[in-house]
Amino acid sequence: MTEQSGVAVLGATGSIGSSALDVLRLHRDRYKVVGLTGWKRMAALKPLMREFVPAQIAAEPESVSVIDTNFLEGCEGGCYLGGEEGLVAVATHPDVDTVIAGVSGAAGLQSTLAAVEAGKRVLIANKEPLVMCGQLVRNAASVSGACLMPIDSEHNAIFQCLPLNLQQDVTSGRGIGSRSAGAGVSRITLTASGGPFLRTSAAAISDATPAQALAHPTWNMGPKISVDSATLMNKGLELIEACSLFGLDESQIDIIIHPQSVLHSMVGFNDGSLIGQMGNPDMRIPISYGLSYPERTTSGIERLNLAEIGVLEFEQPDLERFPSLVLAREAAKTGRSVPIALNAANEIAVEAFLDRRISFCEIPQVVDWILQKHEPSEVSDLEHVVDTDLEVRAMASEMIQRGLSS
Ligand code: NDP
Numbered sequence: 001m002t003e004q005s006g007v008a009v010l011g012a013t014g015s016i017g018s019s020a021l022d023v024l025r026l027h028r029d030r031y032k033v034v035g036l037t038g039w040k041r042m043a044a045l046k047p048l049m050r051e052f053v054p055a056q057i058a059a060e061p062e063s064v065s066v067i068d069t070n071f072l073e074g075c076e077g078g079c080y081l082g083g084e085e086g087l088v089a090v091a092t093h094p095d096v097d098t099v100i101a102g103v104s105g106a107a108g109l110q111s112t113l114a115a116v117e118a119g120k121r122v123l124i125a126n127k128e129p130l131v132m133c134g135q136l137v138r139n140a141a142s143v144s145g146a147c148l149m150p151i152d153s154e155h156n157a158i159f160q161c162l163p164l165n166l167q168q169d170v171t172s173g174r175g176i177g178s179r180s181a182g183a184g185v186s187r188i189t190l191t192a193s194g195g196p197f198l199r200t201s202a203a204a205i206s207d208a209t210p211a212q213a214l215a216h217p218t219w220n221m222g223p224k225i226s227v228d229s230a231t232l233m234n235k236g237l238e239l240i241e242a243c244s245l246f247g248l249d250e251s252q253i254d255i256i257i258h259p260q261s262v263l264h265s266m267v268g269f270n271d272g273s274l275i276g277q278m279g280n281p282d283m284r285i286p287i288s289y290g291l292s293y294p295e296r297t298t299s300g301i302e303r304l305n306l307a308e309i310g311v312l313e314f315e316q317p318d319l320e321r322f323p324s325l326v327l328a329r330e331a332a333k334t335g336r337s338v339p340i341a342l343n344a345a346n347e348i349a350v351e352a353f354l355d356r357r358i359s360f361c362e363i364p365q366v367v368d369w370i371l372q373k374h375e376p377s378e379v380s381d382l383e384h385v386v387d388t389d390l391e392v393r394a395m396a397s398e399m400i401q402r403g404l405s406s
């Protein structure tokens with residue numbers, strides 16, 4: 001019997017976490033769940049603790065304090081109860097070989113970076129840390145020997161389409177920038193479903209409710225990324241994620257709307273070939289690929305039935321109705337600390353929209369306002385990233401509280 005590989009699932013109570021655990025359940029002979037983290041939803045975390053009996057768990061300190069001692073005693077080797085430190089401990093535990101980074105937003109920054117610094121294989125769904133400081137994450141991988149594995153579906157698709165030597169440049173943190181021309185890679189194209197408002201008029205979009213924004217037509221995801229998909233900021237963040245992870249310039253990356261969400265992205269080669277990866281829109285496919293790479297195992301997902309789908313459509317995104325795409329591309333172009341500001345302002349604005357404190361069309365307005373105020377600076381170290389993030393969050397919150405028009 002082959003030895004089981006240790007896995008930590010960060011964000012186990014969320015959408016990525018639940019897809020990851022489904023794949024891990026299929027391959028109990030290959031993987032042992034060593035660590036799990038949640039945050040507020042203890043009702044979702046408790047049954048997972050009982051099922052997987054991980055050595056460590058972490059969650060929000062106040063939530064952990066309500067777990068009764070019977071559950072804690074079920075965890076061998078002690079538990080890390082305290083918030084972000086707890087997440088870092090789970091991500092760096094010596095028995096963990098692979099970390100699935102599935103926390104939502106900038107809250108996953110420290111634990112993702114810690115996993116990379118500890119030399120783990122890190123399956124990165126949590127795109128925000130890459131948006132904020134992808135270069136720091138890649139540098140850390142070069143030093144520690146970590147293996148970076150993109151599992152955001154588009155970036156995983158691109159990874160799958162790259163020749164082996166460029167795949168190694170991605171996993172090692174070198175990025176493909178310097179060798180892409182030699183390998184004939186000219187451009188990459190990210191596909192976007194277009195979200196729930198693809199065919200909605202600008203007037204109707206401006207009054208969209210949280211329930212409408214959360215109703216994604218093809219993917220089933222957590223609330224923050226669902227709203228980002230409705231504004232198309234998700235694709236903007238993915239553009240920056242692709243620049244960061246692959247070491248490419250934003251001018252080498254195209255975005256195209258593909259409502260069926262079965263072609264997950266493409267690599268363009270200089271002989272005119274375009275190689276893409278297809279599959280049903282289900283995160284268990286990239287997660288399974290990331291876990292078993294370079295082998296492939298079953299993911300529990302049926303093969304795509306193209307005859308049933310019939311038609312695949314493609315169109316240019318409408319930059320007038322979806323200004324977030326323009327803001328994100330500007331941030332990618334300027335670089336430095338601007339993506340941190342874009343991300344922080346967007347997280348605050350999405351939260352305010354979900355709490356009904358601002359309207360849907362005010363989300364990009366908050367981001368735009370912040371980008372106009374923000375003084376770009378060099379991203380030197382983690383402290384600078386965290387400080388910039390906190391500073392922008394405070395500015396955006398204050399602006400929302402004052403009212404956008406004042
Ligand atoms: P969810 O909202 O479903 O889950 C988020 C997870 O993070 C939950 O386990 C949540 O815990 C935990 N969490 C929330 N806040 C904190 C915090 N402050 N500290 C630590 N943990 C926290 O999100 P998704 O699974 O949809 O997305 C996760 C990440 O993956 C995002 O970055 C997203 O962009 C990316 N992604 C998601 C895809 C998807 O299909 N869902 C596809 C591609 C990328 P709790 O619920 O217990 O509070």
Ligand code: MG
Nearest residue numbers: 152153154238
């Ligand atoms: Mg994606």
